[in-house]
Amino acid sequence: MGTVRSDDGVAPTGAAPTLGLVLAGTALAATFLPWTGGTPVVDVSAVDGSALAAGLALVATGTFALRRYGVLDRRVGSVVAGLFSVGVAGVALYRLLRPAVGGTTPEVGIGLPVAAVATFAAVFVAVADWLALPNDSLWMRVRGFGVAVLLGLLAIAASYAVAILFGSLALPFGLNVRFSVTTVGSGLGLVLFTAGYLRYRDFDPTYVDISWPDRHDAAVAVGGLVLLLVVLGGVGLAFDRLGVPTATSAIEERAAEMANPVFLLALVPLSFVAIALGEELVFRNVVQKYLYEDFSRRTAVLMASLAFGAVHFRQYADPNPVATLSTLFIVFTLSLVLGWLYYRTENLLVPIAVHGAFNAIQFAALYVQLTGGLSAYGL
Numbered sequence: 001m002g003t004v005r006s007d008d009g010v011a012p013t014g015a016a017p018t019l020g021l022v023l024a025g026t027a028l029a030a031t032f033l034p035w036t037g038g039t040p041v042v043d044v045s046a047v048d049g050s051a052l053a054a055g056l057a058l059v060a061t062g063t064f065a066l067r068r069y070g071v072l073d074r075r076v077g078s079v080v081a082g083l084f085s086v087g088v089a090g091v092a093l094y095r096l097l098r099p100a101v102g103g104t105t106p107e108v109g110i111g112l113p114v115a116a117v118a119t120f121a122a123v124f125v126a127v128a129d130w131l132a133l134p135n136d137s138l139w140m141r142v143r144g145f146g147v148a149v150l151l152g153l154l155a156i157a158a159s160y161a162v163a164i165l166f167g168s169l170a171l172p173f174g175l176n177v178r179f180s181v182t183t184v185g186s187g188l189g190l191v192l193f194t195a196g197y198l199r200y201r202d203f204d205p206t207y208v209d210i211s212w213p214d215r216h217d218a219a220v221a222v223g224g225l226v227l228l229l230v231v232l233g234g235v236g237l238a239f240d241r242l243g244v245p246t247a248t249s250a251i252e253e254r255a256a257e258m259a260n261p262v263f264l265l266a267l268v269p270l271s272f273v274a275i276a277l278g279e280e281l282v283f284r285n286v287v288q289k290y291l292y293e294d295f296s297r298r299t300a301v302l303m304a305s306l307a308f309g310a311v312h313f314r315q316y317a318d319p320n321p322v323a324t325l326s327t328l329f330i331v332f333t334l335s336l337v338l339g340w341l342y343y344r345t346e347n348l349l350v351p352i353a354v355h356g357a358f359n360a361i362q363f364a365a366l367y368v369q370l371t372g373g374l375s376a377y378g379l
Contacts, residue, residue: 015138016129017067020081023122024064027088027115028057034109036095053091053115060084060122067129074129082126088119100322101243108321144294145303148287152311155193155282162189179254179263183270190278197286208285209348217345224341224354229361231337232330239326247318247327255370264367271363272356280352283308283335284342301343305335334358 031054063081066072092115099106128138166185170178198207213221239246255261267275287307291300309332316327338351 014133014135016125016133017064017077019138020064020122020125020129021061021068023118023125024057024060024081024085027085027118027122028054028061030111030115030118031057033111033114035092035112035115036099036106036108053088053095056084056087056091057115057119060088060119064122064126074132078126078130082123082130085119085122085126089116089123092116092119096322096325097244100245100320105320106322141294144291145307148291148303149307149310151197151287151290152283152307155190155286156311158193158196159186159189159278162186162192175254175258176261176263176266179251180266180270183267183274187270187274187278190282194281194286207289208281209289209342209346211347211349213345213347213349213353217347217350220341220345221350221353224337224350225357228334228337228354228358231333232358235330235333244326245318245320245323246330247316247320247323249315252366255366261367261370264363264370267363268360271359272352275359276352276356280338280342280348280355284339284351285348288339288342297343301336301339304339305332308332308335 031051060081063072063077063084067074067077067081092112095112096106096108128141133141163182163186166188167178167182170181173181194208197203198205236246238244251264251267255264283304288300288304291303295303309328312328312331313324316324316331318324318327334355338355341351341354342348
């Protein structure tokens with residue numbers, strides 16, 4: 001721990017190999033627990049080759065151990081440990097998807113999520129080992145990502161609190177008005193959280209990266225929207241062809257229950273001035289910009305997108321875990337594109353415009369799908 005790396009790259013560089021050993025060992029132990037169907041992965045009688053996960057986890061654990069004690073070269077050891085950790089995560093994903101693609105909701109035991117989380121974390125640790133990050137730098141990044149997720153969760157909590165307050169005030173006015181007012185409250189909660197964050201860190205309003213868009217910003221926004229529609233459309237089509245289920249949002253469920261969900265039309269402009277404004281303000285100008293302090297800007301885009309997906313877990317929680325994960329993957333992909341747009345332009349109006357347009361298109365399309373058009377308004 002903490003020894004200085006020698007010129008041959010063999011001596012351990014810090015906490016990464018030890019942390020990797022713990023994570024890979026946790027994944028290995030998880031293979032003795034039920035994954036799906038109440039059967040441990042190491043049940044050699046299984047016909048689907050699931051015991052492979054135990055072997056992959058064992059190799060990853062052994063490789064991190066050799067790195068921990070300075071036996072294995074850093075450049076070789078970190079790559080091997082990382083690849084075998086990816087293999088364990090791949091088996092976990094296969095075990096989860098196989099019944100879901102067949103139309104069956106998988107029964108998930110404790111072993112599968114433990115192994116998946118541990119091995120995903122082990123991959124990042126392997127990368128840290130390959131980069132020879134010293135202890136203080138590694139823990140700084142771990143802390144930075146943890147704080148980023150916490151900021152996102154606190155922002156969502158503030159959003160829910162104000163939305164509930166606004167929704168209670170709109171109770172006498174019916175569901176359509178209540179949904180619209182609640183959406184405004186949700187966006188206001190995110191804005192208030194951002195204001196509190198700026199005050200807590202003693203930042204002035206210029207910290208918010210909003211400027212009048214130039215031609216470059218406009219071109220990036222148009223290109224970003226097209227990219228978003230193509231990428232997410234392709235992901236959705238692939239999921240549909242493969243039979244991978246996705247979760248239904250609470251908005252879509254409630255709209256489907258209403259005779260005329262006119263609130264969906266109200267959500268078209270609110271997509272820009274409430275939903276996209278609030279979420280981009282928090283997850284780009286607060287979370288992603290905070291991560292700039294500990295990560296490279298490209299890595300910060302990835303980390304912010306992981307945080308964005310994590311805080312949306314409750315919104316898309318579904319009895320079918322595959323539906324939850326597939327939808328969170330779509331949310332993660334959306335955030336990647338939006339984060340990249342912010343990174344390229346450093347102008348918050350660009351991801352706000354793209355995010356708002358994307359949501360507005362979805363709400364308008366959902367209204368047309370549920371009602372058969374805009375005939376109720378003479379259109």
